[in-house]
Amino acid sequence: MHPNIETPLRLLVVDDEAPARRRLCEVLEDCSHQLPLQVVGESDNGVDALETAQRERLDALLLDIRMPGMDGIEVAQHLQKLHRPPAVIFTTAYDNYACQAFEVNAVDYLMKPVRAERLVAALGKARNLTQSTLDALRQAHPKARTHLSLSEKGKLRLVPVEDILYLKAELKYITVKTVEREYLLEESLVKLESEFGDRFLRIHRNCLVGKDLVEQVGKLSGSEDGHFVRLRGLDEALPVSRRQYSQLREFFR
Amino acid sequence: MMQSKNHNNQPGVLPNFCHLGTSLRVIIAVEAGAIFAALAGATGLQDGFLVFSEWSALIQPALLITLLTLCLASPLARRLDYTGGMTVFFSVGTAVPAIAAALFTWLLPDADLLSPAQTLAFSALASGTLTGYLHLRGKALSPAVTEARLQALQARIRPHFLFNSLNAVLSLVRSDPRRAEHALEDLSELFRALMRENRDLVPLQDELDLTKAYLGLEQLRLGDRLSVDWHIDKMPSDALIPPLVIQPLVENAVYHGIEPHREPGQISLNIYRSGDTVHVVIRNPYAESGSHHAGNKLALGNIRERLALHFDLDATLKSELMGAVYQVHISLPYTRAPKHRNPVAPARRG
Numbered sequence: 001m002h003p004n005i006e007t008p009l010r011l012l013v014v015d016d017e018a019p020a021r022r023r024l025c026e027v028l029e030d031c032s033h034q035l036p037l038q039v040v041g042e043s044d045n046g047v048d049a050l051e052t053a054q055r056e057r058l059d060a061l062l063l064d065i066r067m068p069g070m071d072g073i074e075v076a077q078h079l080q081k082l083h084r085p086p087a088v089i090f091t092t093a094y095d096n097y098a099c100q101a102f103e104v105n106a107v108d109y110l111m112k113p114v115r116a117e118r119l120v121a122a123l124g125k126a127r128n129l130t131q132s133t134l135d136a137l138r139q140a141h142p143k144a145r146t147h148l149s150l151s152e153k154g155k156l157r158l159v160p161v162e163d164i165l166y167l168k169a170e171l172k173y174i175t176v177k178t179v180e181r182e183y184l185l186e187e188s189l190v191k192l193e194s195e196f197g198d199r200f201l202r203i204h205r206n207c208l209v210g211k212d213l214v215e216q217v218g219k220l221s222g223s224e225d226g227h228f229v230r231l232r233g234l235d236e237a238l239p240v241s242r243r244q245y246s247q248l249r250e251f252f253r
Numbered sequence: 254m255m256q257s258k259n260h261n262n263q264p265g266v267l268p269n270f271c272h273l274g275t276s277l278r279v280i281i282a283v284e285a286g287a288i289f290a291a292l293a294g295a296t297g298l299q300d301g302f303l304v305f306s307e308w309s310a311l312i313q314p315a316l317l318i319t320l321l322t323l324c325l326a327s328p329l330a331r332r333l334d335y336t337g338g339m340t341v342f343f344s345v346g347t348a349v350p351a352i353a354a355a356l357f358t359w360l361l362p363d364a365d366l367l368s369p370a371q372t373l374a375f376s377a378l379a380s381g382t383l384t385g386y387l388h389l390r391g392k393a394l395s396p397a398v399t400e401a402r403l404q405a406l407q408a409r410i411r412p413h414f415l416f417n418s419l420n421a422v423l424s425l426v427r428s429d430p431r432r433a434e435h436a437l438e439d440l441s442e443l444f445r446a447l448m449r450e451n452r453d454l455v456p457l458q459d460e461l462d463l464t465k466a467y468l469g470l471e472q473l474r475l476g477d478r479l480s481v482d483w484h485i486d487k488m489p490s491d492a493l494i495p496p497l498v499i500q501p502l503v504e505n506a507v508y509h510g511i512e513p514h515r516e517p518g519q520i521s522l523n524i525y526r527s528g529d530t531v532h533v534v535i536r537n538p539y540a541e542s543g544s545h546h547a548g549n550k551l552a553l554g555n556i557r558e559r560l561a562l563h564f565d566l567d568a569t570l571k572s573e574l575m576g577a578v579y580q581v582h583i584s585l586p587y588t589r590a591p592k593h594r595n596p597v598a599p600a601r602r603g
Contacts, residue, residue: 016515017417017474023424045515066413068515093416113420 008036009123010057014049014075015042015064015091020112024062024091030116035123046070047147047158050078053086054156060087060126062110065098070146073098073137076129078149081156087126101140105133144195148176150185159183161199165213165234167192169206179233203229203248204241217248266394267331267338268387270323274565275387280316282386283379287312290375315353322349339384346380347373394562410447411508414471421474436473439466446496454493454563456590457524457531461485464500464522471507479511482521489526493588494533495563498556499524502535502581505552510537510579529587539579553581560585 011028015021021042028039040056043049047070049061061079065072072090079085090109092098102109107129108122147158159176168175169189176183193200193208200208213231217240220226227245228237240248268275288305295301326345330338354372418440425433446463472479503520511518523534553572560568560583568585 017421018476019421019424019474020417022428023420026424026427068513093420094412112416113423 006036008032008038009059010038010040011123012040012049012052012056012058012061012086013042014044014046014061014067014072016044016067017064018044020064020091023112024114027114027116027119031120031123034120037123046072046075046078049075050156050158053079053082058086060089060123062089062091065090065092065095065141071141071143073134073141074143074145074147077134077138077145078147078156078158080129080131080134081149081151083151083154085128087128089122089126095141097140098137101137105136107133107137144198148183148185148187150176150183152183157183161196164200164210165231166207166209166238167200168208177234201248201251203244204239205243207238209238211251214252217252266391267327267335268342268391270320270327270342272565273567276320277566278386279320279383282383283312283316284309286379286382311354311357315350315357318353319346319349339388342387343380343384346383347377350376350379410443411504414504414508417474418470421470425473432473436470439469442466443470443500446500449496453496454588454590455496456490457488457492457494458490460494460496460499461488461490461524463497464503467500467504468507471511475507475511478514478517479507480517480519482519484521484523484525487526488524489531489587489589491590492526492531493590494531494585495559498559498583499533499535501552501556502533502583505581506535506537506579510539514538514540526587530584531587533583533585534580535582536578536580539574539577556583 013021013024013028015024021044025039025042028037031037040058041052043052046067049063052058053061061075063072063075076088076090079088088108090098090102090107091112091114092109093112099109099111101107108126110118110122145161147160148164149156149158151157159178163178165177165179167185167189168177172186173184174187174189174192176185189206189208193202196208199211201211201214202208209229209231213233214229215232216230218228218230218237220228220239225242225245227240227248229240229248230237270276270279287308288301291305291308292298292301295304322345323342326341330341333341351369351373354376355369358369418436422433422436422440425436443463443466468479468481499522503522506520510520518538521534521536523532523536525532553570557570560570564585568583570581570583572579572581574580
């Protein structure tokens with residue numbers, strides 16, 4: 001038996017279904033007699049959960065995997081950008097592939113409906129996720145992220161993928177351009193291209209642009225075979241490499 | 254049909270000439286026979302087709318009259334045993350074309366027609382072949398065989414739905430026990446329907462009750478995200494349909510149209526009758542991003558096959574994407590349920 005003098009675990013419950021959150025809170029309350037804990041808040045979506053995780057000091061998230069928009073695995077990915085990422089315990093009603101991946105990678109997860117004993121056990125050993133584990137989970141549940149995340153001055157910044165005009169590789173970083181501003185991201189352009197192939201189009205060795213935003217493909221004046229594209233919402237024109245031009249033409253045929 | 258459950262040597266089921274599928278098969282077979290005969294007796298290909306088109310002009314009206322007579326004779330044939338019924342069909346199929354041919358000879362004395370004796374021989378041959386074919390076909394579709402196929406096609410519930418629903422019910426047990434009771438009742442009704450041997454047609458009202466029970470459970474966990482627009486005031490409640498046709502389609506609509514989206518969405522369900530056809534139209538919002546697609550085709554294929562086993566070509570299932578709305582439209586023949594509520598024999602195809 002623990003002497004109940006340790007500080008209680010600070011928890012966040014994340015699930016898109018209200019009854020599921022309520023049920024989990026009830027069971028957590030039952031557990032609180034065995035294990036000091038405190039539910040800091042509830043979120044019905046991933047973005048809100050990440051905001052809470054920044055604002056509050058959290059020890060662990062109880063995180064539903066399948067949610068509309070940003071799913072649980074993506075939330076866990078973005079959490080890693082926080083200064084001190086909280087532990088994650090995934091919850092799911094039924095996900096064959098994900099559960100296999102959890103077992104293989106020794107990730108804590110709970111099947112809904114959740115039993116109090118299991119919950120106590122999971123909270124007792126909840127730990128942080130590693131990047132390689134997250135990659136493995138993502139593979140078992142392939143889905144493009146809804147947001148890109150980066151940390152700016154110690155703060156987590158989420159950039160909705162649908163707001164991105166272009167992604168440009170520059171030296172060490174990738175410039176992420178939205179209508180409002182630019183962000184610097186530490187990822188690989190090749191990986192981004194394969195993850196977001198539906199949304200972005202390569203126009204240059206170092207540049208991907210939003211497919212639906214292309215307004216004009218034109219020829220540079222005063223050059224033999226230089227071309228450019230113009231994007232909706234962007235003043236400057238972006239150069240198109242010779243190699244990508246033929247593919248671009250193919251796409252807009 | 255009840256006693257026929259596990260026998261394979263039972264007499265087949267009498268073909269139903271009032272069904273489109275059966276009529277179509279007969280027409281195609283007879284025309285194929287005619288084109289074969291015309292080509293065999295002709296001097297060249299062109300000549301053969303010429304002869305065939307001349308024959309068709311006479312064969313088709315005769316054939317249509319025959320099919321009409323067969324459809325009208327069906328109630329009589331059904332009152333006899335299987336052999337008796339087939340004999341009636343064979344006799345009608347032989348005699349009516351011969352009578353029609355005699356009539357044409359009388360109406361068009363100048364035309365170069367087959368003699369009544371020739372026609373009689375032709376129609377006896379065609380009728381005999383077709384009765385034989387339909388006999389074999391009826392055997393292949395005998396209740397035992399059809400039942401096995403129907404059972405393999407039984408609709409299955411998504412495990413995800415089951416566990417999420419149980420979780421939602423548990424969440425009510427402490428705060429709202431009455432609602433929890435009601436939800437468990439819905440859940441058991443749904444599972445009773447899923448575990449039943451679903452080979453018999455059921456009244457539309459039963460299927461609708463089941464769909465409502467299902468939607469009640471979804472509403473419990475999805476809350477405001479799910480709204481349903483019912484257009485069922487013109488629904489023929491007594492129409493017979495295969496069980497678990499509407500519920501799985503509505504489940505699909507929730508799974509693909511509501512669950513993946515954060516914004517609330519509406520499912521619309523429109524059931525009505527026009528003439529002898531019952532229409533079921535289900536719509537759900539569609540957004541390219543986030544929809545999970547696997548499984549949808551499977552469910553549609555399953556339902557399509559079950560409709561075919563019950564109604565052959567008389568039932569159709571069409572699915573189409575209309576902008577931001579996905580629609581499934583089923584039409585099936587209107588058959589009325591008897592007043593008492595015993596299980597009803599499925600209308601077998603012909």
